[in-house]
Amino acid sequence: MKIIKYIIPFFLAVNCQLLTVNCFAQQIVKIEGQKYYLHYVEKGNTLYSISKKYDVAIGEIINTNPEVEGGLKVDQVLRIPFKKQDKKGRPDKQPQIEVRYISHVVKEKETLYALSKKYNVKVKDILDANPEAINGLKVGQTLKIPSLQSKDVDEAASKPATEDSLVIHHVRKGDTYFSISKKHNVSIDSIRLLNPNIGKLKEYQALRIPKQNTNWKPKPKPKPKPVLLDTTPLPIRKDTSKIKDTYQVALMLPFYLDMNDTIEVRKKLNEKTRIYYRSEIALQFYEGFLLAVDSLERQGLRIKLFIYDTQNDSATVANLLNGREMPNTDLFIGPLFKSNFEIVSAYAKKWAIPVVCPVPLSNKILLGNAHVSKVVASQAVQAECIAEFTTKNYPDSNTIVISSQAKKDKLLAKIFLRKRTELLFSKDSLINDTAKYVEFAKIYKDSIRPMLSLEKSNIIIIPSNDQAFVSDLLTKLNGFTKEYKIKVFGTEKWQNFDNIEVHYLHDLQVHLPCPSFINYSDEVVKSYLRKFKKRYSAEPGKYGILGFDVAYYYLKALQKNGLYFQKQLADIQVAEISNSFYFFKTGIESGYENGYVNIMKYENYELIKVN
Structure with a gap:
């Protein structure tokens, strides 16, 4: 193991045909041969409360009403799968079993992995309930999806229904996208864009129409509180035990040290030392990283920095993670390749350690892992x-x-x-x-x-x-x-x-x-270029600048907010060289992506920043 150690809604458009909507909660209808309760969403309703009322799993409600994935809206009409009722008017209670099943009809391009994420179950559990799916999914195939009603209700399921700022149209028998667009005098494309989860129209579906709901009133913005500059404390976590004297950071890069050793051994007499060409990105990033460490050390930050050579090899990465020091890591930066990064991010998720992706990788690395942050905007x-x-x-x-x-x-x-x-x-x-x-x-x-x-x-x-x-x-x-x-x-x-x-x-x-832009006339940039050249006798490439920006931003975040820094990324203001940062959370249980993008324009035969 090679380690280098370094210290430092118009309510339904007032449609008279829908004035009886309040009786929907007692109504049972048959749509395409299947019976449903119609539930009229009222203020305060949540997916969880509706699921408990009808004794139907939340996932089954979402599967039947895909439009609710964007959140419940007041005046929506939901189709709730019908269950036989007992004399008290409640659905018959089935013998209590640990697992219930949702029926899902496979659509084009759906995969087992996508379904596991949609219903929050393991792929193995889906295969156990549907052994025929081991050979692949077929469009139109009906799957049984295991559904466990968790005691801990997630944020989306417990979010109350809100008033929609747009008009809501409930699909009636015979409605088409064309007839709806003509009725509301809007384009078909605009309806489709506002309702991305709805394909074929079904009776009672709720469509958002690109017309403002005249009864909707935006929430008033809170008046800003006066700020006393001298007395306003820095935003730090309440749990000050998470502010440490020294932080342990792991920098994982493909240095290919073995290849460089081989080149050195085979070098001829008087031949200049050469570096394996695939090592150059890692070395540049590392050099910029160290300059940031030096700067922050002078500002009082202390870190224990471990440098690992991943060699772009999954087995090597897995072996590195077996090191005794790894569970004590406070921050992972890298690796740079997707297959290697996925191994480290899984480890980081297990141990609740923040992990940074400093290069452009697919946003799939953010799915289901709230500890990942991605530096380059997709x-x-x-x-x-x-x-x-x-x-x-x-x-x-x-x-x-x-x-x-x-x-x-x-x-x-x-x-x-x-x-x-x-x-x-x-x-x-x-x-x-x-x-x-x-x-x-x-x-x-x-x-x-x-x-x-x-x-x-x-x-x-x-x-x-x-x-x-x-x-x-x-x-x-x-x-x-x-x-x-x-x-x-x-x-x-x-x-x-x-x-x-x-x-x-x-x-x-x-x-x-x-995503990145270097203003060579900026004094901060000029200063960095001088320091880099003085230390390494070379000009910093793209990755030499990226290494500095990533290190300075994330280590400053650690110094300021401690181990909970990810939830306060927007508070960090630093002087970047090339890469600016404006992070947003990509999902309730997913990671953070940098949303800062420069808009550049060709003018006088060069690119200039215009935003």
């Missing part, structure tokens, strides 16, 4: 930031979203449009969303012109990482720049495309989201 977050920037800065523009037919590109487009709709309908005065969405398999110039406006600025969103698609589209768009005002928004990966004419990027005023 492309989904970047798409939402583009939606926020364009909605705020170009509210009256002609917005066009152009996607290729690739699944990932269409998903990013959907995320952008959903966020844009959310932003528009959260405002006091409603704005009619006129954004156009189009998918191209092959791009023709004549198919673009009809979408453009001569009177307004044309904001074109291209959420694609397909270099050939982007290059072809920008070439076509550039032919319109003399007639139309065009601004294009792309993805971070465009910076690496080498087949796009540079003048296209400027003529089309291309904007890109970038």
Whole structure:
């Protein structure tokens, strides 16, 4: 083991057809051959209280009414699976057994893992109840999902129903998306965007309509309390025992020390020392990390730093975690590769230790582990930031979203449009969303012109990482720049495309989201560059700067708030070199993601920050 040790809702739009809605709680209906109770959601109802009233598992209510995943809303009508009632009007009590089952019909693209997360059960338990599923799931297959009613009700199940700021439409027999859109004078796409969990319409489903509920009143914002600068204490945890004199930190990076040893042994006489090329990222990160440690040590922080060589090998990582010092670790930073990180994050979850992912990895690493935080904003977050920037800065523009037919590109487009709709309908005065969405398999110039406006600025969103698609589209768009005002928004990966004419990027005023940005004219940046060069006789690369920012931010958080620092990440204000931090929790039981994104624009043949 190689270790380096270092000390330091219009209530239902007032629809007269629904004035009898209060009797729903006593009504039993048959929908598609199955009987249901109709439950009218009232103020104060929770998923837990409804499940207890009808003796139906919470997961079964959610499965039957997917629209409640976003939270219960007053005036929703829920379909509760029918159970035979006894003379007292209550569902017959079945013999008390430890496990009850929910029936789930498999949908396209669903996996055992996704179902285990949805119903909060183990994959093994699903397979035990459905041994035929061992060979894979089939669309239309009915599964029995084990359902244990826990004594400890989670936060989502105990959250009371709230008034919806938008109009609620209850689906009636014969309703279609088209008829509903015509009735409320809104687009079908806007209805679908506000109701992402509803596919095929079923009677009594509650749809959110992009029209403001005139009876809804936003909660008044609390008046800020006067702050006395000299007497306001720093925000620290009440349990001061979690503030330690010395913190133990584990930095896990792929140094590939064995490969470097081999290179050294094989080196010829008078040959310069070479470093294994795959070691360079880890070494740069490590060098920046140590500079941050030195700076914080001078500010009174004491840490016991352990450096581990993961070698990008899962067996090596698992072996490292067997070290006697590991359970005493207060913070893990790394590893950098997904397979290695998953091993460490599972260990960190078991021992309730914060673990940091400093590089771009899939957001799956955040699912079900509240101890993980991810430094680099995902492309989904970047798409939402583009939606926020364009909605705020170009509210009256002609917005066009152009996607290729690739699944990932269409998903990013959907995320952008959903966020844009959310932003528009959260405002006091409603704005009619006129954004156009189009998918191209092959791009023709004549198919673009009809979408453009001569009177307004044309904001074109291209959420694609397909270099050939982007290059072809920008070439076509550039032919319109003399007639139309065009601004294009792309993805971070465009910076690496080498087949796009540079003048296209400027003529089309291309904007890109970038998680990191270095302002070389900033004095803090200049100072860091001088210190790095003085110590290592080299300029810091991208990872040398990332290592400093990550170390300084997280170690400062430890110093200020102790072992509970993750719940107070937003309180940490430091002078970063390149990476700014604005963390948000991605789910009740999931981890934290950095939501800070720079919006950069090509101007005078360089990228400048515009947000």
